[in-house]
Structure formats: C-alpha cells, structure tokens
Amino acid sequence: MRILLVYPRFPQSYWSFEQALALVNRKALLPPLGLVTVAAILPQDWEYRLVDRNIRDVTAAEWGWADLVIMSGMIVQKADFAAQIQLAKQYGKPVAVGGPYASSLPDEVQGFGADYLILGEGEITLPLFVEALANGKTSGRFTTEEKPDVTTTPVPRFDLLELDAYDNMSVQFSRGCPFQCEFCDIIILYGRKPRTKTPAQLLAELQCLYDLGWRRSIFLVDDNFIGNKRNGKLLLRELKTWMAEHDHPFFLNTEASIDLAQDDEMLELMADCNFNAVFLGIETPDTDSLAVTKKFQNIRDPLSESVQKIMRYGLRVTAGFIIGFDGEKPGAGERVIQFVEETAISLAMFSMLQVLPGTALETRLKQEGRMLMGEESGNINQTTLMNFLPSRPIETIAQEYIQAFWQLYDPQKYLDRTYRQFLLMGEPRNKAKLRTPSWVVIRAMLIIFWRQGVLRKTRWSFWRYLLHIMQAKPKNWQYYLSICALGEHFLEYRQLVRQQIEQQLAEYLRLKAAQDQQAESEKTFAA
Ligand code: SF4
Structure with missing residues (x-):
C-alpha cells in the first residue's frame, strides 16, 4: 500500500515568521509531528511519502503514485485542508483524515469529501482503520473516548521529513493537562490526566534525530x-546524562504552566538539560478574568515574580495573552502592555478570545445564546474577530487589541524589551564545544547587521544593546540576535493584524446596523 501523507498549509500567523525563516533558508518553523507518528503506527511494510504544504506543493506524480492519501491538521489549516481533500478526490484517491481538527468537527471535515475519519488518538483508532481496509471497507468513522497509553507509541518516522526545511524539530513526551481553563480544547482532546512516554522512549526519539544529523533546536x-x-x-x-554524553547537541524548548516557577528542582534540571525557552499561557494580568476563565493556577502567586524567576534559570519566557474575557474592565489591552513591558517578555503572543469547538466555554456560551457562528466553525485564527458576543462591545475590545498589538511590536519597544530580557536571563549552562557557525548563519547575521544596524532608526540602540549583552551576558548575544531577527516578521505582521481586524470590524458594524434598522422598521410596522 502506498500512502501519501499531506500536511495542509497554515495561513500567515503570529508563529509563521516567514521573513525570519527566509534569512536562514528555512521554510517552516516546525514539522508535522502527528503525521510522522501516524506513519510509525501504521504497518511498516507499507510505503510512505510526506508532503508538507508549508514547504512545497504536491506534484502530479505524487498524487498519481498514492493508493491512499492521509491528512491531519488543526482548525487554522481549514482552508487548505478542504482544498487538498478535494484535489485528492479529483485524482480519484481515497482520503483518510485525522488530527485535532477532524476530531473536534468530524461532520464538517467529512463534508469536504473525506472517506475515512480516524478520530481521537491514533494509537487506538489507526488499528481499527487498518482492519477496516483489510476487510475491503471503502469508508468509515473510527473513534474512541479512551485515551491510549503512550508508552507503546513508536519512534516517529522522522526520516520522512525534509529536515533542512525546518527551523525546529518537534518531539512529544506527554499528552493532556491537569488544569481546567474554560477556553481550552487540549483537555477535551487529550484529557486532564497527563500521560507520558518513558524516558527511554524519548531518548530513542532524540537519538534518532541525532543520527539523522539534526543539530538545531527541538520543541x-x-x-x-x-x-x-x-x-x-x-x-x-x-x-541530563544523554545530553552530556552527546556534547549538548540541541537546545530544547517547551510549553508549561506557570507553577513551573514553584519547582526549583524542575527548573534546575531543565537548565542542566539545555532548555533555553518556555511558553507560558499567562492570558491576562487581570485576576478577575483569570478566575472567570478558571485559570486558577495563574492566581496563586504573583505572575511577574514567577516569570522573572523562570528567566533567571536561563529560560527565555514567551507567553500567550488574550483579550475579551467576560467581565473584563476597560483598558485590558493597556494592562497587557504594562505587564509585558514590566516582565520584559520579548515574544508576547496576543490574540482576541475565540471559542474553540467542544470546550466548556462553547457549552456555556451556547446556553447563553451568545455564539455568533452556526454549526460551522468559521474562520478561527489570530487575525479573526471574536466568534461570540463578549460582555463588552466587540468594537471596544477590537480597538484595544489593535492598539495594544501595534504598540507591543513597535520596533523600538520590541528591541528594548528583547535587550532587557536577555540581561535579566541567566546564561546557558552547558559546556558544549563551540561550533563554527554555518555560512547560512553568518549570512543571516550580516543581513540583520545591515537592516537593523544600518538602515533602521533603531540602529544605535541595536548596537549599544548588542555590545552591552556581549559584555554582561557573553553567552546570550547570539540568542539576542536571533530574537532581533524574529522582529523582521512583526514589522509586517502587525500591519496585517490591524488591517484584517479593521476590515472585519467594519463588516460586523455594517451588518449590525442593517439588523438594527430592520428590527426598528419591524417595530414601527407592528405598531
Ligand atoms: S494550562 Fe494550558 S493546556 Fe492546561 S488547561 Fe489551561 S490552557 Fe489548557
């Protein structure tokens, strides 16, 4: 059986970093870990090819080669997900779909023409699919409420990836989260009882990447x-032992809840294992909003102290922020800016609250009649207007959001924050031998020196900060430069945020005015 794995394209987003990736000749930030895991779980006497549409198009020869197409993706990939299913059908290929989007909204995805829906976690549902194929079934839905034991999950087929195209690799140690944030779909998809692989499994995955020659970061x-x-x-x-034996070949980064700051042993170990960044879901500095959204773990200790403590261990904090929680007071955008500046978080991912399918938030808002969408999921990403009626006027929230995002990514403010973050941060602990930078890295540095050190108004700050970091934190200067490089993306992305939100807001207000006018005339007519 010849299987073509297709990963749909992402729209431009906070994380797409096109301009920064182009500097180092990469096409995408992360690979499709789900699809390479699927390829490892399916029979190994089948043949596999993988095309990540974030890297390139599927060729006619590849469509022709396949006996079956398998796709996976997230809701933000919806447009290309639908387009690729339809293209595969035009080539006359059966299509099987799975992953978070299909699992959350199977009927919607089936409507695009998929033949097989492999829902939930593949360790359980992929064998059911294989059995159905063996029995000659030409369609089917394979689903389970059960959460599999991941200690038997095989090493993903990293060999199927075009490794040079990615900036980071990804591996997964655990699934699920014990908390209960109301807007979160992770706990719906993967449960609140975290399941982990064994250390030996994860080390085998790292060894596989090491053997394939991977030497950059791993998420x-x-x-x-x-x-x-x-x-x-x-x-x-x-x-820690493996890293030392292999001369610390990768930097690692991950996502964690803020209570990481209360666990010194964990922080020590992460620093020893060459972790250099962590993403925290901070969401908002407003404690009332955190309580409303049931993010109680963020209320227990002062947020800014927690962030600063984590940074002292050499972990660069990136964080997610959201505007639009129920009961939010005016000025929420301004308060996010104040918090981000105070804690010197260079990369603050800021978006408007969106309701994801299946979440507790969706259940509540449906009961309250506040969803703006019908059964369709609509277009959910970081540049779309909220998909429900918030407790403050949407137009106020949208304006606060646009202004706050614009200010956060003002080139001078971004540079100042990045500088302060690297001064506050501890330095990497590893004693790895210095590696000669590749020509691609040297070229990227020269471009940054030219653009940010010569052309831009911020050039004097750029050099002053660089020289000071070289003196004060000599092991941090290359990482400071890499975050400066990411700033290239935000110059363009903040324009996109402003333009797209303003466009949608104008359309929303136009529709609202038309509805109000119609309601008014109906009232007059009835009277
Ligand atoms: S801490 Fe993060 S992953 Fe866990 S429930 Fe909250 S939002 Fe979801």
Whole structure:
C-alpha cells in the first residue's frame, strides 16, 4: 500500500515568521509531528511519502503514485485542508483524515469529501482503520473516548521529513493537562490526566534525530510539560546524562504552566538539560478574568515574580495573552502592555478570545445564546474577530487589541524589551564545544547587521544593546540576535493584524446596523 501523507498549509500567523525563516533558508518553523507518528503506527511494510504544504506543493506524480492519501491538521489549516481533500478526490484517491481538527468537527471535515475519519488518538483508532481496509471497507468513522497509553507509541518516522526545511524539530513526551481553563480544547482532546512516554522512549526519539544529523533546536510539543512533574523529572535526570554524553547537541524548548516557577528542582534540571525557552499561557494580568476563565493556577502567586524567576534559570519566557474575557474592565489591552513591558517578555503572543469547538466555554456560551457562528466553525485564527458576543462591545475590545498589538511590536519597544530580557536571563549552562557557525548563519547575521544596524532608526540602540549583552551576558548575544531577527516578521505582521481586524470590524458594524434598522422598521410596522 502506498500512502501519501499531506500536511495542509497554515495561513500567515503570529508563529509563521516567514521573513525570519527566509534569512536562514528555512521554510517552516516546525514539522508535522502527528503525521510522522501516524506513519510509525501504521504497518511498516507499507510505503510512505510526506508532503508538507508549508514547504512545497504536491506534484502530479505524487498524487498519481498514492493508493491512499492521509491528512491531519488543526482548525487554522481549514482552508487548505478542504482544498487538498478535494484535489485528492479529483485524482480519484481515497482520503483518510485525522488530527485535532477532524476530531473536534468530524461532520464538517467529512463534508469536504473525506472517506475515512480516524478520530481521537491514533494509537487506538489507526488499528481499527487498518482492519477496516483489510476487510475491503471503502469508508468509515473510527473513534474512541479512551485515551491510549503512550508508552507503546513508536519512534516517529522522522526520516520522512525534509529536515533542512525546518527551523525546529518537534518531539512529544506527554499528552493532556491537569488544569481546567474554560477556553481550552487540549483537555477535551487529550484529557486532564497527563500521560507520558518513558524516558527511554524519548531518548530513542532524540537519538534518532541525532543520527539523522539534526543539530538545531527541538520543541517538546507537550500540552503542559510539567503536567506530570514526577515523570517529567525522571525524564530530565536521564536526559541530563544523554545530553552530556552527546556534547549538548540541541537546545530544547517547551510549553508549561506557570507553577513551573514553584519547582526549583524542575527548573534546575531543565537548565542542566539545555532548555533555553518556555511558553507560558499567562492570558491576562487581570485576576478577575483569570478566575472567570478558571485559570486558577495563574492566581496563586504573583505572575511577574514567577516569570522573572523562570528567566533567571536561563529560560527565555514567551507567553500567550488574550483579550475579551467576560467581565473584563476597560483598558485590558493597556494592562497587557504594562505587564509585558514590566516582565520584559520579548515574544508576547496576543490574540482576541475565540471559542474553540467542544470546550466548556462553547457549552456555556451556547446556553447563553451568545455564539455568533452556526454549526460551522468559521474562520478561527489570530487575525479573526471574536466568534461570540463578549460582555463588552466587540468594537471596544477590537480597538484595544489593535492598539495594544501595534504598540507591543513597535520596533523600538520590541528591541528594548528583547535587550532587557536577555540581561535579566541567566546564561546557558552547558559546556558544549563551540561550533563554527554555518555560512547560512553568518549570512543571516550580516543581513540583520545591515537592516537593523544600518538602515533602521533603531540602529544605535541595536548596537549599544548588542555590545552591552556581549559584555554582561557573553553567552546570550547570539540568542539576542536571533530574537532581533524574529522582529523582521512583526514589522509586517502587525500591519496585517490591524488591517484584517479593521476590515472585519467594519463588516460586523455594517451588518449590525442593517439588523438594527430592520428590527426598528419591524417595530414601527407592528405598531
Ligand atoms: S494550562 Fe494550558 S493546556 Fe492546561 S488547561 Fe489551561 S490552557 Fe489548557
């Protein structure tokens, strides 16, 4: 059986970093880990080819070669997901779909023409699919409520990836998160009881990447790396030895809840294992909003102290922020800016609250009659207007959001924050031998020197900050430069945010005015 794995294209987003990736000749930030895991779970006597549409198009020869097409993706990839299913059908190929989008909205995805829906986690549903194929079934829906034991999940087929095209690799140690944030779909898809692989499994995955020649960063795509702290520490103790034996070949980064700051042992181990960044879901500095959204873990300790403590361990904090929670007071955007500036978080991902399918938030808002969408999921991404009626006027929230995003990514403010962050941060602990930078890296540095050190108004700050970091934190200067490089993306992306939100807001207000006018005339007519 010849299987063509297709990963749909993402729209331009906060994380797409096109301009920064182009500087180092990369096409995408992260690979499709789900699809290479699927390829490892399916029979190994089948043949596999993988095309990531974020890198290139599928060729006619590849469509022709395949006996079956398998696709996976997230809701933000919806447009290309639908287009690729339809293209595969034009080539007369059966299509099987799975992953978070199909699992959350199977009927919508089936409407695009998929033949097989492999829902939930593949360790359980892929074998059901294989059995159905063996029995000659030409369509079917394979689903389970059960959450599989991931200690038997095989090493993903990293060999199927075009490794040079990616900036980071990804691996996964755990699935699920113990918390109960109302807007979160992770706990719906993967449950609140974190399940982990064994340390030996994860080390085998890292060894595989090492053997394939990978030497750049690796992202542990866990929903919450510290969801199961005991198992996380067991892994880190073994990883520390592995890293030292392999001369610390990669930097690692991951996602965690803010209570990481309360666990010194975990932070020590992460620093020893060459972790250099962590994403935290901070959401908002407003404690009332955190309580409304049931993010109680963010209320227990002062947020800014927690962020600063994590940074002292050499972990660069990136964080997610949201505007639009129920009961939010005016000025929420301004308060996010104040918090981000105070804590010197260079990369602050800021978006308007969106309701994801299946979440507790969706259930509540449906009961309250506040959803703006019908059964269709609509277009959910970081540059779309809210898909429900918030407790403040949408136009106020949207304006606060646009202004706050614009200010956060003002080139001078971004540079100042990045500088302060690297001064506050501890330095990497590893004693790895210095590696000669590749020609691609040297070229990227020269371009940054030219653009940010010569052409831009911020050039004097750029050089002053660089020289000071070289003196004060000599191990941090290359990472400071890499975050400066990401600033290239935000110059364009903040324009896109402003333009797209303003466009949608104008359309929303036009529709609202028309509805109000119609309601008014109906009232007059009835009277
Ligand atoms: S901490 Fe993060 S992953 Fe866990 S429930 Fe909250 S939003 Fe979801």
